[in-house]
Amino acid sequence: MDTTRLLRLGELALPGLVVGLIAGAVAGGLAGIVGQPIGWALVSMLALGVPLALLGGAYGLLAAFRKVRIGAFAPAALFWLVGFPLARLAHEVLTHLILVGEPQLPPDVLGFLAYQGIISAGFAIGFLWLHERIAPRWWRRMAPHNPEAAEIYAVYAAYAKHVYEQRQARRRSRGRATTQQR
Amino acid sequence: MVDSSKVPVSGAGETGADTGKAERVWRAGGLDPMPIRKLPDAPPAIHLLGPTVFLVALGVGMGESYMWPRLVLVFGPEIRWLFLIGVTLQAVVMLEMARYAMATGESIFTGAARVFKPLMWFFFAVAILVYIWPGHLSAGAAAFEEITGIPWVLTACIALVLVGVVFTLAKVIYNLLENVLSLLIGTLVVGTAIVASLVGSWGDLSSTITGMFNFGYFPSDAMSSTWFPIVVGAIAFAGPSGMQQMWYTLHLRDSGAGMGAHVPKIRGLRHASEQEEMPARGFMFDTSDPDEMKKWKGWRRWVTFDALLLFWGITMLVTVSFTVLAQAAARENPNVRSLIEGGDRDAALNAMSDAFASVGGSVLGGVFFGFIALIGLNATLGLFDSFSRGQADMTYFFVPGAKRFKISHLYAFFLWAVIIFGILILNFGPADGPSGVLDILAFLSTFAMGAYCVVLLLVNNRMLPKPIRPKWWSNVIIGFGAVFYLGMLFYSLFRFGVVVS
Numbered sequence: 111m112d113t114t115r116l117l118r119l120g121e122l123a124l125p126g127l128v129v130g131l132i133a134g135a136v137a138g139g140l141a142g143i144v145g146q147p148i149g150w151a152l153v154s155m156l157a158l159g160v161p162l163a164l165l166g167g168a169y170g171l172l173a174a175f176r177k178v179r180i181g182a183f184a185p186a187a188l189f190w191l192v193g194f195p196l197a198r199l200a201h202e203v204l205t206h207l208i209l210v211g212e213p214q215l216p217p218d219v220l221g222f223l224a225y226q227g228i229i230s231a232g233f234a235i236g237f238l239w240l241h242e243r244i245a246p247r248w249w250r251r252m253a254p255h256n257p258e259a260a261e262i263y264a265v266y267a268a269y270a271k272h273v274y275e276q277r278q279a280r281r282r283s284r285g286r287a288t289t290q291q292r
Numbered sequence: 293m294v295d296s297s298k299v300p301v302s303g304a305g306e307t308g309a310d311t312g313k314a315e316r317v318w319r320a321g322g323l324d325p326m327p328i329r330k331l332p333d334a335p336p337a338i339h340l341l342g343p344t345v346f347l348v349a350l351g352v353g354m355g356e357s358y359m360w361p362r363l364v365l366v367f368g369p370e371i372r373w374l375f376l377i378g379v380t381l382q383a384v385v386m387l388e389m390a391r392y393a394m395a396t397g398e399s400i401f402t403g404a405a406r407v408f409k410p411l412m413w414f415f416f417a418v419a420i421l422v423y424i425w426p427g428h429l430s431a432g433a434a435a436f437e438e439i440t441g442i443p444w445v446l447t448a449c450i451a452l453v454l455v456g457v458v459f460t461l462a463k464v465i466y467n468l469l470e471n472v473l474s475l476l477i478g479t480l481v482v483g484t485a486i487v488a489s490l491v492g493s494w495g496d497l498s499s500t501i502t503g504m505f506n507f508g509y510f511p512s513d514a515m516s517s518t519w520f521p522i523v524v525g526a527i528a529f530a531g532p533s534g535m536q537q538m539w540y541t542l543h544l545r546d547s548g549a550g551m552g553a554h555v556p557k558i559r560g561l562r563h564a565s566e567q568e569e570m571p572a573r574g575f576m577f578d579t580s581d582p583d584e585m586k587k588w589k590g591w592r593r594w595v596t597f598d599a600l601l602l603f604w605g606i607t608m609l610v611t612v613s614f615t616v617l618a619q620a621a622a623r624e625n626p627n628v629r630s631l632i633e634g635g636d637r638d639a640a641l642n643a644m645s646d647a648f649a650s651v652g653g654s655v656l657g658g659v660f661f662g663f664i665a666l667i668g669l670n671a672t673l674g675l676f677d678s679f680s681r682g683q684a685d686m687t688y689f690f691v692p693g694a695k696r697f698k699i700s701h702l703y704a705f706f707l708w709a710v711i712i713f714g715i716l717i718l719n720f721g722p723a724d725g726p727s728g729v730l731d732i733l734a735f736l737s738t739f740a741m742g743a744y745c746v747v748l749l750l751v752n753n754r755m756l757p758k759p760i761r762p763k764w765w766s767n768v769i770i771g772f773g774a775v776f777y778l779g780m781l782f783y784s785l786f787r788f789g790v791v792v793s
Binding site: 194235239 | 471474475478479480482483486489492494606
């Protein structure tokens with residue numbers, strides 16, 4: 111795979127990646143404000159933020175290539191049902207590895223994964239909510255030089271155009287009605 | 293003009309097959325008849341976000357982050373079945389509010405005026421009495437003070453002016469607010485899920501969730517004069533409380549949902565000259581046309597998705613998460629339990645923050661306050677817009693001579709009036725309202741909820757054409773809501789001499 115292709119894929123994945131990273135940053139981002147050791151905050155932020163960002167980027171690619179229905183909740187919920195517990199597991203293991211020096215699984219791994227699986231439904235709602243706000247705008251910016259971004263943006267644009275045309279038609283009919291009443 | 297209604301006096305009837313050249317109308321109640329227009333197509337699944345974002349912003353507040361976790365610590369997770377009833381009831385109320393707003397493009401206030409005008413004036417007065425006090429700013433601003441050290445009154449005053457300036461400069465207020473609230477709530481939801489996943493455990497979650505299905509559990513202590521009004525208040529404040537559901541109909545209209553597409557959006561004061569003239573009444577679609585009814589079903593599916601996933605789901609998620617957090621905090625630090633039970637909100641929030649700090653590093657303490665501040669900001673943005681929108685709507689359509697102004701001017705008038713009053717009160721008066729009338733305000737807020745259930749039954753069953761009226765089971769649930777809110781309110785008043793807390 112050449113560099114251009116990789117860059118284009120990266121552009122498609124970026125919105126999901128950013129949302130995942132923002133979510134991870136929640137765990138450590140406020141540390142600076144509350145005056146906590148920057149090292150602790152950074153470890154927590156990266157150990158959770160990087161796995162979530164990678165998974166978020168993967169979801170963005172699936173959406174961009176229409177492997178999942180864009181804007182729909184069920185595929186996002188299924189994706190994070192698997193992805194979120196794995197990211198949290200990685201977070202636990204990595205944090206121990208970096209701060210203590212040796213990796214350690216949480217006690218009762220199955221219970222841990224089941225709990226994270228349930229929480230993932232909430233995470234999926236928030237992720238999708240943010241992704242649908244950010245991704246279409248970003249893909250529009252990338253569209254001039256990235257054909258795949260142009261293609262996925264065209265889907266959103268077609269919908270927006272449809273809504274716009276409906277609105278214009280209504281305005282025209284409203285204008286006619288007002289004229290008739292006069 | 294041709295009246296398509298077969299029973300014009302009562303307003304009940306069909307948008308029949310009158311094919312004359314004159315304009316067909318739907319006559320409902322005592323106001324102008326509604327012209328028949330085309331119903332727009334419902335959005336496909338791609339359109340995930342709707343005006344529910346406002347209801348979530350208003351609804352997810354202290355009830356979810358403080359009152360219910362408190363009750364769980366006092367009475368155990370089994371008490372949460374009452375929360376399930378409260379939120380589910382609110383989801384059905386939301387669907388019924390949406391029915392009238394999407395079918396007519398009118399607010400529920402206009403619907404109430406069609407039935408009996410004094411009903412609408414009652415809500416106009418309640419809104420002013422209950423919502424001009426800036427007390428709702430205090431929790432969020434106090435949490436911000438915990439993080440930054442900036443005095444909360446200063447933050448609250450700056451926030452008030454900022455809200456006013458932003459809403460004044462906005463071209464279309466709805467679009468701006470939907471974007472801002474979507475980002476804030478998205479961050480809140482994602483962040484809450486993450487923090488719950490870090491702090492909570494399987495045991496906390498399963499007891500919180502199974503507690504929701506302990507129907508009928510009501511410990512004897514909850515029947516005391518101390519706790520019963522608090523329980524009633526917590527049920528009434530599960531999800532959107534007071535008049536928030538009624539304002540949702542205005543947001544639906546501005547989002548262009550259903551027949552709301554035929555009504556112009558409200559613009560900020562700076563762009564008031566571009567404000568299109570508001571039609572004197574709403575519109576109706578031809579309910580005898582199968583194609584129109586198909587589109588109507590599409591709109592109902594859309595709003596049901598909003599109600600179930602976004603509203604019910606997010607409200608549940610935030611409350612379950614905060615309850616899990618409170619349980620974890622109480623386990624870690626027994627002092628939290630006594631503070632939360634004692635009812636000192638600020639001390640309890642501080643103790644919860646400290647407990648999180650000891651569980652997951654002190655960063656989590658700051659994160660916790662960050663969320664409380666975020667919830668406060670969402671509620672403030674939503675409340676100021678909603679209040680001004682509702683009062684402007686009622687003034688424009690029902691105060692004689694008000695149509696000389698544009699609706700953007702009236703919106704700006706109410707917005708700045710409540711902001712200036714808020715700043716004065718924050719600096720010189722009682723933020724929650726004078727202590728002598730606090731009980732009256734709490735009473736009015738809950739009474740309005742029972743009252744809007746009655747209004748909903750009247751409006752949807754008498755002012756809409758038969759094919760789009762609510763099903764019997766929906767009427768039963770809304771009727772239950774009226775009895776539930778008003779019954780508990782008056783029981784608390786007569787049995788214990790106390791209104792809701």
